[in-house]
Amino acid sequence: MIKTRRELFSLQRTCASFAGLAFLAGCAATHVDAPKPTGWIKDEVADSYVFGYPLVLMETARDAAVGTDPGQAPINSLRHAQALPPVGSANPPTPSIDTFDSSGWLDLSTEPVILTLPDSHGRYVDARALDMWTNVVWSTSAQIGPRANGIKEQTVAFVGPGWQGDLPKNVKRIDVPTHNAWVTVRIQSNNGRDVTAVRKLQRGMRLVPLSVYTSAARSASIAPGGNAAATAALATSGTPAAQVAALDASGFFNRLAQELRDNPPVPDDPHALKILVDLGVKPDEPVKLPDANDVISAGFADGRERVVTPPPNLLSVNGWSWFGDGVGNYGPDYALRAYAAYAQPGIGTKDDEVRATVTMDSDGHVLNGANRYVIHFAPNQLPPVRGFWTITAYTKEGALGESAPARLAVGDRNGARRNRDGSLDVVVSSVRTRAANWLPAPRTDLQLVLRLYAPKPQATDGTWQPPAVIRQ
Template structure:
């Protein structure tokens, strides 16, 4: 089973024998020189990383029934009646606040209609629409469209029809395969039956069924390239080639696609290894490592450092990224399938307030929210603990992976109204356990989630410049 951790590791340190190769039909003199090929490979790796990651998740969720992470076939909904646990390893930094529902849409034959039920006004939910470019191209939900029931149309890149009667809004994807990722707020463990009732009201159907008309001919069956860890280690670019089949070229990526074609990467191309010189192989391996390092550097410094937290806006639509492939790759590597800033903000950190690495094997930590300084949100907020190496949730004796605002009534506040969270591998004691966020006996990665952040002061918006700032993490005295 492929995990995104494996994918990232393999992308950063690809097996020595691996390399992109040119098709054998290309004559030696027509293949770019070593330096040009290296530069193209580096840029192509950065451009392609989110596409390959997304393709691999689609494989696990909607294609490979034996992946261990399979949810449902294309155009069928899968409702998760639990929140993420350490067993969920398909996507790094999984959200454990909101049970997910998944609908991978195949829009080739016809558009799909997504229907949502009435949701009570104090419960947050969202339907995030993410295409194969990892662009968030639309939202349905509490913030975006309200809590009334409704029918919404999702169409592929080539669709040019009129808005059908009864459809509230049309969302157009840049790719024929797209994910509708639904989050439904869970107030507490006993609230799950209420969440399940709401999930039962989510529906996806072809436009023809919605209009009660005959269905068009089915789209051709696709033999997807299986996304295996071994395969990606052998040839990352082979998987980019596979992903690009389902990512139509746009004006923004036309230039990089033309460059990739020069070194034999593109839809429908096949690769042969024996024709590439050892020098080319070596340089392209270096290029991929350098590309991965650039993405890591952006993740480390592309955002504002506030009290040790990285605060920025990572995710958005095609216009938001505007061809900034490093930012898009950094967003995917930092937390694939994340939300736009107006929907959720994700301050994250691997360091304490002084900049020292967070390590549960060496220290105990605290975070204190001053009186009246809890995260300002319209929905809810959380602080989630991840293993610093894998970015997955951490097993612990009380099965607590996060602390969030619905837990506040059970937590202890100080006399002045401040709230302190205890971040450590062992219990801080019975009197403080309600405020304990269990940590690994190793490196720590923390992510704060602010759902539907308040747009007016005090606010974390605009990203990196807001009037509210996350408090630093301190070593416990």
């Protein structure tokens, strides 16, 4: 036995001496490669999905909104909504009936784009710009005083990475870290009863490239849009979030790779990019994912689940949930950023707006319009705002219900009545009541959205709490 072992050792040593040569036949048995570990792939696919989700969602939203079809507008121009969202509309989900919205997508790759806003003469206006990673790079919220008193006439220039040049006098420069951006302007409306005044302000807006702004013609670039037919046409293709959810891993990461060239990560994150490279995802190159389909599929499913799951740093009280101080400027909090993009597309900072959502009553039962509910605001617990607040009822899918009048919201801008002690009760039901503050609800499972426009700090630092929804 000892001799046999020595002979075997001698043979192995002889073979090892020829390890650098091309011919090893007969020296040892055929070598079999051990399977490479694939556990890392699942985690990196999931992490990369959460990381890249906002960029792919914004790209999808941009492609759906830019064009000449009904409900679209050319790049670097504004599309103005000129009617309230139609009943049954859920694109976007939980559409606001408090404001008429204007929206424009920017291409900053060759020159700045100029936005001009008129004096709103005391009417509440909220304007903001988001980079392609959904960070807010500019908003008018800082201009709003202790009580919202509108905005003054102003002109701002959105400047992309690397641009060198001079801007016209009295134009404020806003540097944008990505070559594309999204601008939204929302004008307060009293349930659509003051459309003429809103449209006048819309006509005073202007969004054009710098070269057009400085030209002698100075032609306006405005796309009306916004009627019910156009909104319905866009809804047929599904929301951007639904379109992204329908992508497989190859489709998602190919879109991400295409956008990374012009829209690098914000903040710059070499580690996240290194993970993408490990997966075969490089800016503006065809994606070559590892040959591990089952593992990739598992990681992709995990990433999608994480995006739609509320992160632990959301504020949550009495069944309501809403974003706190970190919203709008996320830094490396990719989980919060992805969920915010999914749940509330275009959400601003803590100073712009708070949207609190509830789907359960105080007993933990799903809200349904067949029941009657009361939301009781104590005198010192009314929503803290510099602007105004409203509550709107939607179906669980985020559509305006069929109940008439379906476009009614309850809030301080439309004469919500207080009780003698200064408290305020909102009654929610699909059946008309004689309550002073009746909120019509869909005749189905529903959700309520409480909007605080220009909220005060206590709305996002945890000091203020919305009351529970109590079934009567």
